[in-house]
Amino acid sequence: GESVGLHLPTLSVQEGDNSIINCAYSNSASDYFIWYKQESGKGPQFIIDIRSNMDKRQGQRVTVLLNKTVKHLSLQIAATQPGDSAVYFCAEKPGYGGATNKLIFGTGTLLAVQP
Amino acid sequence: DTEVTQTPKHLVMGMTNKKSLKCEQHMGHRAMYWYKQKAKKPPELMFVYSYEKLSINESVPSRFSPECPNSSLLNLHLHALQPEDSALYLCASSQVGARTDTQYFGPGTRLTVL
Numbered sequence A: 001g002e003s004v005g006l007h008l009p010t011l012s013v014q015e016g017d018n019s020i021i022n023c024a025y026s027n028s029a030s031d032y033f034i035w036y037k038q039e040s041g042k043g044p045q046f047i048i049d050i051r052s053n054m055d056k057r058q059g060q061r062v063t064v065l066l067n068k069t070v071k072h073l074s075l076q077i078a079a080t081q082p083g084d085s086a087v088y089f090c091a092e093k094p095g096y097g098g099a100t101n102k103l104i105f106g107t108g109t110l111l112a113v114q115p
Numbered sequence B: 001d002t003e004v005t006q007t008p009k010h011l012v013m014g015m016t017n018k019k020s021l022k023c024e025q026h027m028g029h030r031a032m033y034w035y036k037q038k039a040k041k042p043p044e045l046m047f048v049y050s051y052e053k054l055s056i057n058e059s060v061p062s063r064f065s066p067e068c069p070n071s072s073l074l075n076l077h078l079h080a081l082q083p084e085d086s087a088l089y090l091c092a093s094s095q096v097g098a099r100t101d102t103q104y105f106g107p108g109t110r111l112t113v114l
Helices: none
Strands: A010-014 A019-024 A032-038 A045-051 A056-058 A062-067 A072-077 A086-093 A109-114 B004-007 B010-013 B018-025 B031-037 B044-050 B053-057 B064-070 B073-079 B087-094 B109-113
Touching (some): A010 A019, A019 A109, A045 A056, B018 B031, B031 B073, B073 B087
Parallel strands (some): A010 A109
Antiparallel strands (some): A062 A072, A086 A109, B018 B073, B031 B087, B044 B053, B064 B073, B087 B109
């Protein structure tokens, strides 16, 4: 299940199940989006990205969906494994000039994979 | 190779100490970044260097002083820090110019200020 509160939002899934992590982004002018995975004690690791002229992009076991109408991004992980346990951050790049190198991060979701 | 390296991995310092964090990348990226990350929070941007020049300073206190000696290296000089500055400091790098330049992160330096 998924919980939101004073702690980091957490999604618990069984090993082998599919996971869906959601993200609401803030800026309708954002034109590039990235998902990062951050394991405990490590830096964020790039997983997959998508440009605003696309609504779906697939990688190895991962799919990102973009719905610009409702400013929503999701990351789907197929056949979730214990090694997928981590905090997942979405990030958007605002489409306004002068700050093309700036990323805005979402609050993050902790994915806990139960064996 | 998408590796960004950071040293040291851990750092403990007193409020009167002066220390430096170091970051290095060999991907030919011309943009480099410093982020601060508190536990269970997303990374917060501190500084951006583009072509070795400071392009973004997110109103960071002057006790943090960035330096970009060349296109591969990025330093963060620390002086008179406060205990609330304890955090994970992340370095990242990216290409410059394209709208889809991905930022690649290093493993971070875990800083504790006593």
